[in-house]
Amino acid sequence: xxxxxxxxxxxxxxxxxxxxxxxxxxxxxxxxxxxxxxxxxxxxxxxxxxxxxxxxxxxxxxxxxxxxxxxxxxxxxxxxxxxxxxxxxxxxxxxxxxxxxxxxxxxxxxxxxxxxxxxxxxxxxxxxxxxxxxxxxxxxxxxxxxxxxxxxxxxxxxxxxxxxxxxxxxxxxxxxxxxxxxxxxxxxxxxxxxxxxxxxxxxxxxxxxxxxxxxxxxxxxxxxxxxxxxxxxxxxxxxxxxxxxxxxxxxxxxxxxxxxxxxxxxxxxxxxxxxxxxxxxxxxxxxxxxxxxxxxxxxxxxxxxxxxxxxxxxxxxxxxxxxxxxxxxxxxxxxxxx
Numbered sequence: 001x002x003x004x005x006x007x008x009x010x011x012x013x014x015x016x017x018x019x020x021x022x023x024x025x026x027x028x029x030x031x032x033x034x035x036x037x038x039x040x041x042x043x044x045x046x047x048x049x050x051x052x053x054x055x056x057x058x059x060x061x062x063x064x065x066x067x068x069x070x071x072x073x074x075x076x077x078x079x080x081x082x083x084x085x086x087x088x089x090x091x092x093x094x095x096x097x098x099x100x101x102x103x104x105x106x107x108x109x110x111x112x113x114x115x116x117x118x119x120x121x122x123x124x125x126x127x128x129x130x131x132x133x134x135x136x137x138x139x140x141x142x143x144x145x146x147x148x149x150x151x152x153x154x155x156x157x158x159x160x161x162x163x164x165x166x167x168x169x170x171x172x173x174x175x176x177x178x179x180x181x182x183x184x185x186x187x188x189x190x191x192x193x194x195x196x197x198x199x200x201x202x203x204x205x206x207x208x209x210x211x212x213x214x215x216x217x218x219x220x221x222x223x224x225x226x227x228x229x230x231x232x233x234x235x236x237x238x239x240x241x242x243x244x245x246x247x248x249x250x251x252x253x254x255x256x257x258x259x260x261x262x263x264x265x266x267x268x269x270x271x272x273x274x275x276x277x278x279x280x281x282x283x284x285x286x287x288x289x290x291x292x293x294x295x296x297x298x299x300x301x302x303x304x305x306x307x308x309x310x311x312x313x314x315x316x317x318x319x320x321x322x323x324x325x326x327x328x329x330x331x332x333x334x335x336x337x338x
Contacts, residue, residue, distance in 0.1 A: 048261065051287060051296035053322075055305045056334040059099040066090065066101065071325040071332050073117040073313035077124045077141075082323065084332055085128070085313065091115045092128065099334075105143040110152070111135055114175075117226070117313055121181040131175040131192060147205055149189070150176065171207035173199075180227045180235070182250060188235060190224040198224060198237060198252065211252030216242050219254045226267040230275055230290060238264035238279070245279070245292070258292025266314040266325070278322055280311025285324060285335075298322070298337070303329050 060082075062068070069088030076082055080097035090104035091112045106112070106128070114132020121127065124141040138147035150173040174194025181187050185203025196214040198221075201207055212221045222241035229235050234255065237246045243263050247255045266280035276295065279286040283301030285308065288294050299308040313325030322335040 048294050049296045051298050052338040053298055053335045054338070056099075056336060057305070059334040060084070060095060060332055061099050061101055063101055066093065066104070068093070068330055068332070070327045070330055071313070072115060072327055073129075074315045074323045074325045074332055075118045075120050075126070076315050076317055076323070077120045077126075079124075080317070082315075082332075083118055083120070083126065085115050085118045085325070086330070087115050092118070092126075103143075105139070106137075109137075109145070111137055113152070116176070117178050119179055119181075122183075127179045127181070127187075129176055129179055131177060134173045134175065136173070136176060136179050136189065149173075149179075149187070149201065149205055170199075170210060171201075177223075177225050178227045180229050182229060182233060186250065188227055188229075188250075190227050190237065192225075193223060196221040196224060198227070198235070198248070200250070200252070209252065211248070218246070218257060219248075219252075221246075225265055228267045228269040228277070230269060231273070234290075236267055236269070236277065238267050240264055245277075245288075256292070258288075260286040260288055260292075260294055261297075262286065266311055268314045268316040268322075270316050270319055272318075276319060278314055278316045280314040280324060282310055283308050285311055285314065285322060287319075298335065305331070305333060308333075 067088060068086040071084060071086045073085030082095045084093045085091060090107055092106045093104050094102045096102055111130050111133055114130055116131040117129045119127050126139040128137045133152040134150045135152050136149040137145060140146045173191045175192045176189050177192035178190040179187060187201040189199045191197055191199050197210045197212040199210040212219060214222060216222060221239050224237050225240040226238035227235060233250055235248045239246050240263050244257050244259045245264050246257045249255060260279050262281035264279045264281060268278050270276050275290060277288040279288055285298040286294055287296040301307060303309060309326050309328035311324050312327040315323040320337045324333045324335060326333060
């Protein structure tokens with residue numbers, strides 16, 4: 001009887017949080033609901049095997065004067081170098097394939113308001129996404145700044161240009177979350193926390209079109225949080241707060257959707273002819289076929305290596321290697337699947 005009373009109290013305690021998650025724009029309540037809802041789904045999902053893995057101990061070799069704060073993104077270039085995005089000083093850190101520290105870059109640029117993610121394209125250009133500044137910045141392989149998409153807020157302009165700023169143009173962002181590039185150089189942006197859309201640009205940064213609005217119907221989004229593209233040029237969108245992955249062609253035509261069993265925070269796709277997805281969620285990672293079939297689940301919730309919290313970023317150079325950005329624990333894990 002006492003157990004029932006405690007459980008009833010716990011449900012009542014979560015009730016206002018659930019209401020907030022539906023009606024408020026503050027992300028904290030919905031983050032918590034991701035964990036509550038996702039944990040229940042993980043416990044009840046039938047037939048999903050738990051995959052064995054090990055964590056590479058102390059993979060990142062940080063110098064004595066370098067620390068990471070919330071680790072929110074990870075990307076690998078053609079050499080296997082690992083780029084870590086975090087929300088502390090020197091927000092872009094590069095390591096070699098063995099975890100040896102190489103450098104930080106971008107230091108001093110006014111672009112690090114809300115670091116969110118980064119991606120390498122096929123030419124090893126790095127695309128950095130900042131949700132707080134509404135910017136996406138391109139660095140070439142030598143880490144020289146080559147392009148800027150979006151426009152960061154400039155408080156002083158509101159004194160003289162308030163009318164123009166009241167309705168931002170479609171080519172600009174409202175808290176973007178991710179970017180990918182296609183074989184022809186076209187750019188696709190998950191935009192994001194505010195606009196609930198995917199925006200398409202030419203390789204030269206010219207706005208083409210956008211699709212999606214806030215909602216739960218096919219083609220609508222509630223926090224499009226991550227993107228990947230498969231070898232057939234299909235675009236997979238992590239529609240986080242709707243608990244699903246939606247698939248589109250490069251013109252925004254809706255193709256299908258699937259639900260991995262937890263809110264999808266981060267996506268990566270393996271290279272090669274037999275591609276699979278790894279989907280970061282709260283407390284675990286799903287391995288998923290391109291048709292949406294869940295092939296396995298990795299991990300459980302916790303704050304120590306070997307467990308997982310908010311898997312905000314993910315990279316998978318092959319089916320046996322996964323890099324997981326653990327936002328709450330301020331660390332990057334390199335996982336080796338058995």
